[in-house]
Amino acid sequence: MGNSSSLMLRDEEIDEISKETEFNRNQIVRLYSRFLSLDKKGQGYLERDDFLNVPELAVNPLGDRIVDAFFTLAGDNEQKLNFRQFVRILAHFQPINRGKKNVLNGRRDKLKFAFQMYDLNKNGYITREEFKVILNSMVGANITPEQLDKIADRTIEEADGDHDGRISFDEFCRAMEKTDIEEKMSIRFLN
Amino acid sequence: MLILLPIFFPLVALLLAVVIVLAIFGKSLGIREWYVDVLTRIFEWGSAIEAYEAPAEVDEEEPGTGRRKLRRSSSSDIGIIVREKSTVVESKLDGNEPEENQQKTVRVIVNDSLDFATAGMEAIIEDQVTSRFKAEELSSWNLLTRTRFSFHHISWKLSALWVGGFFLRYFILVPLRVVIFAVGFSMMAGSCFIIGMIPHKKIRKFAYKHAMLMSQRIVARSFSSIIRFHNQENRANQGGICVANHTSPIDVLILSTDNCYAMIGQKQGGILGFMQTALSKAEHHIWFERSEAGDRKKVTDRLRAHTNDPSKLPIIIFPEGTCINNTSVMMFKKGSFEIGSTIYPIAMKYDSRLTDAFWNSSEQSYGEYLWRMMTSWAIICDVWYLPKMTRKDDEDAIAFSRRVKRAIAHKGGLVDLEWDGMLKRERVSSKLVQMYQKRYFDRLQRTTSIGQITENESEALEVMQNLNDEERELLLKELDDSMDEATLIKKVSEYGPIIRKRLQSSAGSSQSQSS
Numbered sequence: 138m139g140n141s142s143s144l145m146l147r148d149e150e151i152d153e154i155s156k157e158t159e160f161n162r163n164q165i166v167r168l169y170s171r172f173l174s175l176d177k178k179g180q181g182y183l184e185r186d187d188f189l190n191v192p193e194l195a196v197n198p199l200g201d202r203i204v205d206a207f208f209t210l211a212g213d214n215e216q217k218l219n220f221r222q223f224v225r226i227l228a229h230f231q232p233i234n235r236g237k238k239n240v241l242n243g244r245r246d247k248l249k250f251a252f253q254m255y256d257l258n259k260n261g262y263i264t265r266e267e268f269k270v271i272l273n274s275m276v277g278a279n280i281t282p283e284q285l286d287k288i289a290d291r292t293i294e295e296a297d298g299d300h301d302g303r304i305s306f307d308e309f310c311r312a313m314e315k316t317d318i319e320e321k322m323s324i325r326f327l328n
Numbered sequence: 329m330l331i332l333l334p335i336f337f338p339l340v341a342l343l344l345a346v347v348i349v350l351a352i353f354g355k356s357l358g359i360r361e362w363y364v365d366v367l368t369r370i371f372e373w374g375s376a377i378e379a380y381e382a383p384a385e386v387d388e389e390e391p392g393t394g395r396r397k398l399r400r401s402s403s404s405d406i407g408i409i410v411r412e413k414s415t416v417v418e419s420k421l422d423g424n425e426p427e428e429n430q431q432k433t434v435r436v437i438v439n440d441s442l443d444f445a446t447a448g449m450e451a452i453i454e455d456q457v458t459s460r461f462k463a464e465e466l467s468s469w470n471l472l473t474r475t476r477f478s479f480h481h482i483s484w485k486l487s488a489l490w491v492g493g494f495f496l497r498y499f500i501l502v503p504l505r506v507v508i509f510a511v512g513f514s515m516m517a518g519s520c521f522i523i524g525m526i527p528h529k530k531i532r533k534f535a536y537k538h539a540m541l542m543s544q545r546i547v548a549r550s551f552s553s554i555i556r557f558h559n560q561e562n563r564a565n566q567g568g569i570c571v572a573n574h575t576s577p578i579d580v581l582i583l584s585t586d587n588c589y590a591m592i593g594q595k596q597g598g599i600l601g602f603m604q605t606a607l608s609k610a611e612h613h614i615w616f617e618r619s620e621a622g623d624r625k626k627v628t629d630r631l632r633a634h635t636n637d638p639s640k641l642p643i644i645i646f647p648e649g650t651c652i653n654n655t656s657v658m659m660f661k662k663g664s665f666e667i668g669s670t671i672y673p674i675a676m677k678y679d680s681r682l683t684d685a686f687w688n689s690s691e692q693s694y695g696e697y698l699w700r701m702m703t704s705w706a707i708i709c710d711v712w713y714l715p716k717m718t719r720k721d722d723e724d725a726i727a728f729s730r731r732v733k734r735a736i737a738h739k740g741g742l743v744d745l746e747w748d749g750m751l752k753r754e755r756v757s758s759k760l761v762q763m764y765q766k767r768y769f770d771r772l773q774r775t776t777s778i779g780q781i782t783e784n785e786s787e788a789l790e791v792m793q794n795l796n797d798e799e800r801e802l803l804l805k806e807l808d809d810s811m812d813e814a815t816l817i818k819k820v821s822e823y824g825p826i827i828r829k830r831l832q833s834s835a836g837s838s839q840s841q842s843s
Contacts, residue, residue: 193451195756203448277765
């Protein structure tokens with residue numbers, strides 16, 4: 138009982154994180170409380186399983202991909218996420234503030250997160266096969282492999298500017314030009 | 329100090345006697361209510377000190393807000409974020425789409441994947457399910473360290489209050505409570521054994537009912553509980569099944585101070601097991617062995633036999649199957665709703681401002697929990713008896729359970745969730761994941777041409793199967809590698825009407841031949 142309170146956040150840390158991510162103190166404390174509750178084993182860091190324990194994420198068709206993108210962007214090869222890294226990724230989803238120079242939640246940063254979801258092997262390109270995997274997670278056994286192929290083909294063709302059969306990050310950004318990324322990938326934080 | 333002792337003991341004994349006598353008759357002097365009132369006022373004063381000494385950080389965008397406002401509501405769902413995308417995703421999956429149909433498949437899929445991503449992030453930050461398995465956050469501190477997140481020192485006044493509270497709880501209240509509890513408990517056990525020996529059935533029932541009510545009231549007082557019952561005209565009198573939402577092991581105790589119930593549960597060891605044996609001596613309860621617990625049919629049969637017997641007491645069941653933190657009601661297991669007898673729903677809502685009665689079984693053992701309750705301020709609970717419900721003819725057990733659950737959630741002011749309480753310990757089942765995939769596929773069928781791909785394809789397939797040799801040769805001459813699939817399918821489908829005509833005429837000729 139009460140072992141979670143021993144992993145307290147120091148004031149200096151809160152200030153540093155606040156400067157880096159533009160979250161205010163109150164939000165950081167609440168996110169820390171959330172971090173601790175996800176960290177059921179009290180290890181001080183989060184692993185993949187800790188995320189997938191959240192039922193609403195586990196039933197999300199892209200649940201696995203989201204967790205994967207999380208860990209990739211955090212840059213940690215060991216698949217362990219500390220609180221700092223956790224908050225930095227969440228900061229990507231802050232609404233874009235015009236007139237404020239923010240390094241984490243720009244349009245490109247949001248697109249980077251989405252790209253990481255699709256790029257399974259992290260080689261900087263989305264291939265037809267990788268897109269098929271994504272599609273498969275979303276619809277499961279409800280479509281035939283032929284339909285899967287067809288949709289994947291069409292998708293790659295649409296975005297593949299240089300006709301190399303795969304989509305680079307730049308091609309991805311260009312394909313998303315007409316989409317309101319800021320609206321789709323922003324979360325309104327309270328307080 | 330020693331001189332005070334001889335005066336002290338008789339006073340205490342007198343106090344205990346008063347409490348017990350009052351409990352027996354179900355009356356109250358209103359002391360507990362007064363005590364709760366005083367405490368609430370002290371807590372609010374404490375919050376005011378806190379807000380004064382350590383004002384919350386002002387958000388840069390709103391320079392004028394200054395001090396944080398004190399929230400008065402006791403069980404507010406204080407959120408970190410606004411969960412917009414999760415709602416959007418849910419409405420898309422349910423079929424309430426804002427967009428028109430027949431959009432490009434690729435566009436829809438890519439846009440949806442972004443929505444899924446954001447909804448997933450929202451779930452990571454704040455979700456509806458895991459929060460139900462831990463105690464809710466309080467808006468004003470109730471001077472118990474267990475509800476405090478960070479211990480940084482705020483003010484001397486507050487710390488002094490806390491020390492005073494500690495002293496009061498551990499050194500004055502606990503001894504009194506332990507004694508009262510012991511009296512109540514032994515009375516419960518003792519009376520059961522004695523009553524069990526009475527041969528005459530009616531007298532035995534009468535004696536049991538009153539002995540139980542009395543002893544439960546005494547035990548309830550040992551937790552300094554204030555229980556308010558509403559709509560007592562709906563109380564179950566004979567037979568039937570009472571269902572209630574589950575928050576803590578003392579739920580049964582609280583309900584038993586007003587009405588007598590038969591209980592159902594697994595046979596335990598230790599003190600609980602002793603209690604179960606004692607209770608069974610005087611009245612019919614259903615205790616099943618751990619090995620039988622898995623055999624649902626056996627349990628259901630015993631349950632049905634009990635409820636069909638009008639001489640037996642109404643049985644109390646908690647269909648959630650596990651303790652939830654009293655901010656929501658989770659999925660009801662359908663077992664008790666399959667039996668077909670009348671259901672008497674009961675809604676229970678604890679007021680957590682003074683003490684949170686929720687038992688987090690992954691964090692505390694049963695003994696630790698009881699000790700926590702002993703060392704808390706008070707337990708306040710509102711109990712509503714809802715009018716009885718029976719299963720409608722066109723309703724199955726699951727729909728019925730949902731209807732009852734909705735009624736209970738509505739009455740108690742709790743959020744109605746469809747999630748399974750077992751998710752406290754288990755992972756989401758793959759069946760649930762597949763269900764979501766199906767729902768997404770249905771959405772694609774509604775909004776894109778993905779369904780039409782299926783239709784055209786299967787038609788083409790059928791045509792191919794029915795071609796005879798010369799038609800096949802003709803078809804092959806028309807097709808070539810340079811065509812894309814859509815054109816291929818179209819070409820094949822063009823043969824469709826020809827084939828149909830041929831099949832019809834051959835069927836017609838065979839008919840005329842046979843007749």
